[in-house]
Amino acid sequence: MNPDSQQTTPPQPGAWRGPMLFVVAGVATLGLGLLAASIMERRVETKIALQPKTIGQPVVDSANWKDAYPRQYGSYAATEESTSHTKWGGSYPRDLLAEDPNNVILFAGYAFAVDYKQGRGHVHAITDPVETKRTQIKEQPATCWTCKSPDVPRLMQELGSPAAFYAYQDKEGSKGGFNDLKEEVTHPIGCADCHDPVTNGLVITRPALKEGFAAMGKDISKASHQEMRSLVCAQCHVEYYFQPEPKNYLKFPWDKGTNVEDMDAYYDSVGFTDWKHAISKAPMIKMQHPDYEVFTKGIHAANNVSCADCHMPYKTEGGAKFSDHHVRSPLLNIQNSCAVCHRSSEAEIRTRVENIQDKIAEGRKHAEAALAKAHFDVAACMQAGASDEELKAIRTTVRKAQLRWDYVAANNGMGFHAPQECQRVLAMANDLAQEARVSATRLLATKGHLNPVIYPDISTKEAATKVLKAFKDSKDRPDLLGTGKAWPEAAAAPAK
């Protein structure tokens, strides 16, 4: 035997690889096993979580859902604390007349010129409409309650039909049913507005949305779960109006579609007008909050993202994953909302959103300034003696311009839900308002007035409110022409 063979062979480079590989494989397998076990456990948990729970009575009181869904209830209750995101200075709720006094002029003769605040969180849904001056200065129909409480579907059932609810009045001579129902409608927007108390699943509780879909030839009962995560919101976050016949019947103006042009054409086709403008006497439409309509035109909708995905994102507490019912601006919750899909820092996301909103705000400002001037231009024509016949086409243009502006201005999200569409619509609004001004300028000239219209100071809420009051009060109307002469009697009569 060669003694050399007794020598220990030095380890070959890489000889450790075999055992090492085995250890790595072992650790990996253990890890996979634990992961699989965790997944299986989570699936069991989820199945349990998805089983319907029994809800306490009455189900219209959200507190009775608390035991079954403590996390969802807890986050829902947090809507009491809603705040504006920091950009708007923290004053809450925002006074939209003080923030933008043009609103006083644009809504002249309508309750929004008197009180126009940012809506608060869902738990304030009873308090806010009772406290706003809009329901105090004028008796409002029962229909105004439709979106405020789960008591409403209950009342519709008790009264026998939605129509009976919308037309409700409890005493002879009552001019509206809003105050008449104060004692019946007491629970703010809550669980039962969107959830079936038996299956606990999502459900459409308001007839107007179903009817709106049907009018477009769509069957809402075929909506997927993901679609329902937007549609429960669309029960209320839409443009709507109260039909004169059936009395105060709530309807979405969707018969021709949900583009702003479609809704404009619809209102024209039924000859509907919300109010006569106190300054220009134009027949106006107030857009409410066409959030769903705008949202469907945007990129998030195109990618099948639902309202809930951003405004009620999933959240984990302990081992439980649930939808955060503290409905609010995603900008107050970027990490759980936007950042789930968008891999950017919170600061970057915020900047990106605010850049979009700033550009929309700029477009709004242009359109708004043109609209305010257009109302005064028409009034100047009236002061100069122009007839309703002469002003008809101009007033129609102003109506169409403001409807477009309001489609953007009234919708939540500052245009973020569909920036391209909102800018398109604002551009139209501006263009139409300016076209009205060109025509008004020419009409004014035919009446012998060649100087620029003297626009009153509307730079603050107080100043604008003073101007509005002067217009309502026939004898104090501002002298827009600078002639020093009194207004003709017909033109000075109040708008209503």
Added chain:
Amino acid sequence: MNPDSQQTTPPQPGAWRGPMLFVVAGVATLGLGLLAASIMERRVETKIALQPKTIGQPVVDSANWKDAYPRQYGSYAATEESTSHTKWGGSYPRDLLAEDPNNVILFAGYAFAVDYKQGRGHVHAITDPVETKRTQIKEQPATCWTCKSPDVPRLMQELGSPAAFYAYQDKEGSKGGFNDLKEEVTHPIGCADCHDPVTNGLVITRPALKEGFAAMGKDISKASHQEMRSLVCAQCHVEYYFQPEPKNYLKFPWDKGTNVEDMDAYYDSVGFTDWKHAISKAPMIKMQHPDYEVFTKGIHAANNVSCADCHMPYKTEGGAKFSDHHVRSPLLNIQNSCAVCHRSSEAEIRTRVENIQDKIAEGRKHAEAALAKAHFDVAACMQAGASDEELKAIRTTVRKAQLRWDYVAANNGMGFHAPQECQRVLAMANDLAQEARVSATRLLATKGHLNPVIYPDISTKEAATKVLKAFKDSKDRPDLLGTGKAWPEAAAAPAK
């Protein structure tokens, strides 16, 4: 010994797991090994590919780069075949005057009203400017060649300075240097415009971009490789003008920034005007193609995507990965371009882009119509006897409106590179144009003309060209006021 112990124990459930795991681990390890080997091999290949190659002489001839970079050269050569994407009907190059006859009116008095076609691919960079009527109807300065050929940096060096090139004239009495240099400038945009022939890396060959950065206090030599992948494009795809002093010196109007307002303010500050409008006599600015400026305002730039990422995306042939030098619309190459980041079908991506472009087109249409009318409104004032002094402010407003419209209209991508910004700018353009019209309407009235201006037919290129010709030809100016009287002599004089 208990005979039972001799019995074969039946396999326990799951007893196969041990050997199976070992096999799986083995296969996985083999796979990882192969992957690692492939990665190492690719890295070696890449290192070799990145080593500078020797380029044949003269380097201004792109064919001399072919041996070293056959794939890049081959794709570059394909720019000969560029086509518009299908939406524009396949006519190529698009005639932008026929497609949109408003252009004839908006550029009245400027060469773009005579010939305005879509630019073709890079290999046509010599043919296109020679063939366009824009360089034929008027002698153009040598500066016009700046972006057309790698012969330009060579000539700047041979002539001793960029200034000497810009001011070049080869004979006494020549009114421009463009034709004078035809024999010197013969190689279309190619390799040497963006690549250093020694290092083969990206390089800025044009002084105007360096100077533009310097004017904003930025040092372009500090740009990262990713930034360079946009900046080589920004040498030409920008707004620029020729300074009167130093003679025809190429300058980007970026001293105050690259927002449209910044450039507007810059041009005002230096009192520059491209031409006097043939219809309104307004002092106009032609925006060229502010692609880089617009791009930097968009979401792709915000995410550090470069021009080359979308317009020259990476491509693999055999084992080699290279940048596709067939520069073109990503819509002609969605799979390699957009789809690398955006996980949607080609059809979805196309629809999304076209939706954005359609909305921009709508905003453009509004602004354009208002602008065309504004030019005629000013002309109507002239016909009515308004003085230059009376029209000064209105003409300034028209200038500012059209500069904004053109910032969007002239830039490539139909607004896609920064949709929000483009819509913001178009809204301003429209607003300003309409403000000008309100003022013009009032001025017209002070001259005793209360009827609407009679706008001539400009619905086709031919009709619009006829109108333009009539305006240039003092005796045939259209009767915008419908008075049947001849134009006052001063107003009827040609614009130039």
